[in-house]
Structures are given as structure tokens and as C-alpha cells.
Amino acid sequence: MVDVLAQLLGLNLIPAYARVRGPAVLRGANFASGASGIRDETGNNLGAHISMNQQVANFARVVQQMRRAFRGDDNAMGAYLSKAILYCGLGSNDYLNNYFMTSFYSTNRQYTPAAYAASLLQDYSRQLTQLYQLGARKFVVTAVGGIGCIPYQLARYNNRTGGSPCNEKINEAIYIFNSGLLNLVKSFNNGRLPGAKFVYLNIIESAKDLVTNGAAYGFEVFDKGCCGVGRNNGEITCLPLQRPCADRHKYLFWDAFHPTEAANIILGKKAFSSNSATDVYPMNIQQLAML
Secondary structure (H helix, E strand, O other): OHHHHHHHOOOOOOOEHHHOOHHHHHHOOEOOOOOOOOOOOOOHHHOOOOOHHHHHHHHHHHHHHHHHHOOOOHHHHHHHHHHOEEEEOOOHHHHHHHHOOOOOOOHHHHOOHHHHHHHHHHHHHHHHHHHHHOOOOEEEEEOOOOHHHOHHHHOOOOOOOOOOOOOHHHHHHHHHHHHHHHHHHHHHHHHHOOOOEEEEEOHHHHHHHHHHOHHHHOOOEEEEEOOEEOHHHOOEEOOOOOOOOOOHHHEEEOOOOOEOHHHHHHHHHHHHHOOOOOOEEOOOHHHHHHO
């Protein structure tokens, strides 16, 4: 989805931070790291990764590189940074690869869902504030998606109630975090961080539209990955040399966890130009870029 947004903004695909050197950093960098989260330990079950705290530290290093590129002219550098857009999509792994992975992590026993969301938001608020203090002024932050409905969770969920096919215990915890994140965005925009502008992407609601109006978007399969193994193609993710589904454009999910390119294109376009507060708040990314 970030690649889609970059293209809609007229940018080249953003290179990884580890590969950016010298003046090239002025054209953008991708600080993301697979399986990372707001909390440092999130994603440890999948191996080494760069947490959000470390990503913020890497951004600080980039600011130092910029200072050299601008020959110490802090006013010019500040003006440049004030136009940059920082896209932050954190939180999903803090639930998927932490709170609801009880065999590996203890957070589920230490925190109620409300207390865990509050702890995450406290850390996230600090991290976003640090980015602001380093000069960032335009932020896009994403809600956590409906993790309880991804093929990975559906493959493990035994629905004995006959109600929703999704694991609503997980989704209820997600809604607590998302509600708190929206309030955080409102507080930042209302003077807590003077001069900053935050946009909240309500991914979970945008994705619901893809399901509710699936036929209009060309989707037919919502509960299985296009490529994967086991129940819902979600028990083991897509393997090397495995043959995927015949037409991935009909699938909402590519694998056990991630949307297909077709879904990401639609979600990216919604984030970029939607005029609905259900999708974006308080403005879309196109409007943010024009500020």
C-alpha cells in the first residue's frame, strides 16, 4: 500500500534505509522492518528485526546526514522536513506477534486488552513525538486492521457460537487500540504538537468496504489466502515454488497475513483521495501533501 501511495504522489519507490547514502536520503527512505512493532520484543518469535524505537533512532541518523547535505542550514533543513510525509503503520505485530501469541509472550497475562492498548499508545505517542522533535511535521498513521479475520487466525479459530466467522475477541482488542489512536491523532492536531498535521487511516473500516461490496471491486474470496497451506490457506504461509491461486485478483488476501496487490491498490487510492471520514481523518493524503 505504501508503494501505491508513493506512485500516486509521483514519487519513485522508496528505497530501504540500509541502502540509502549521502544526498540520496533527500529523496526518501523506508525504515520499516518485517515483524517489527511498537514494543521492542514484538516479532522476536520470527527472528531479528528493527523495532520502532530503533527506526526512530535511524531517522535521527538521517536527520544528521541531512544537516550535512544542507551545510548546517537548520532553517532550510527544517523547511524541507516540514514538507516530508512520514507514514507509520504500527501495531498489527504487537497483537499478532505478541499479545495473542501466548505461547511465546507473557503480555496477555500481564495486561487486560484495555491496559495493553494504553501501554502501546503511551510508547507510540513518545515515538511519534520524538519524530516531531527531529523535524517531522506531516504524519500518516494507520489503524490496525481486522486481524481476527485474516486467514492465519481463521485457520486457528474454532467458531463454536455460530456467530461471526472471525475471531472477535481479537478484533475487540484491536478496536480499543484504534479508538485510542484516533484520540491521539486528534490531540496532536489540536495543539499538542504545534504545527504538526496527522492523518488517521481507518484501514479496518476501508477493508470492511472491500468485503461488503466485494463484487463491485471484483473480489470473490475473502477467507482464504491465494497462496498458502492448510485450512484457509492460512496454517503455513506461501512456500517457495508453490503454485498460487489461478486468479489472485479475485482474492482479498495474498497469503495468511497480507492483502493482495489488487486490495492494496484500492486501499491506497482510498487513503489518497477519499473524502469520507470513515476512510481518512481529518483529510486524505492528497490534501496533506498540498499543505
